[in-house]
Amino acid sequence: MAKKMSLAQKINVLRATVMGANDGIISVAAIVIGVAAATNNSYSILISGLSGSLAGTISMCMGEYVSVSSEKDSQRKAIAEEKERLKLDPDGEYEYVRQKYLDQDIDPDLASQAARELMDKDSLATGVQERYGFNPREFTSPYAAAISSFISFPLGSVLPMVAVMLFPPAQRIFATMVAVTIALVITGYLAAVLGNNPQRLKSVIRNTISGLLTMGVTFLIGMLLKR
Numbered sequence: 001m002a003k004k005m006s007l008a009q010k011i012n013v014l015r016a017t018v019m020g021a022n023d024g025i026i027s028v029a030a031i032v033i034g035v036a037a038a039t040n041n042s043y044s045i046l047i048s049g050l051s052g053s054l055a056g057t058i059s060m061c062m063g064e065y066v067s068v069s070s071e072k073d074s075q076r077k078a079i080a081e082e083k084e085r086l087k088l089d090p091d092g093e094y095e096y097v098r099q100k101y102l103d104q105d106i107d108p109d110l111a112s113q114a115a116r117e118l119m120d121k122d123s124l125a126t127g128v129q130e131r132y133g134f135n136p137r138e139f140t141s142p143y144a145a146a147i148s149s150f151i152s153f154p155l156g157s158v159l160p161m162v163a164v165m166l167f168p169p170a171q172r173i174f175a176t177m178v179a180v181t182i183a184l185v186i187t188g189y190l191a192a193v194l195g196n197n198p199q200r201l202k203s204v205i206r207n208t209i210s211g212l213l214t215m216g217v218t219f220l221i222g223m224l225l226k227r
Helices: 007-038 042-088 090-102 108-132 142-166 169-194 200-225
Strands: none
Touching: 007 042, 007 142, 007 169, 007 200, 042 090, 042 108, 042 142, 090 108, 142 169, 169 200
16 A cells, blocks of 8 residues: 655655646746747747646656655655764764754753654664754655646646637737736745745735746847838
């Protein structure tokens, strides 16, 4: 039976999904707006959007897999190092954990009790958490991250392609920018929530501005290349 994902693992996958959709929206919006600024040919705009969506999907999928795999390798190395420390000097590791609690201004007696109880319960998890800052029982799967991006990127790319194709040439660029801006506000907010970022408005503004700047640059390039 497959191991059930923890809440933290689910949140990491959801965050990868949101960011994949966000990248799909920005990347393909920039492409179709740039092409739409250069030509009114709907077929050319659609083909460029579909090509960008396909290339971006593969790139994001492979990028997530490599990135998460590298992170997982680093975590495995940290766990191996902590196991070796516990084997050679368990008392030293207890003292390290205790000192971490003392550095947080916890009462010395309480710090000693907490360190002893946690080390007795799961010395490896406690040591890794305090020394490296992650839970060794909760790895993010590179396959889950890759699959989420593989699905979410093309889904995100659908919005700008639909927007640019639905409206007449005179309105399609403005309408696409409006639709994409609304989507970026939503994905920026969701990313901040899933990332436990208290500055959610700042995250939304940053995400929206970066998307608008990207579309603005490709629009200018398209205008320069317009026949």
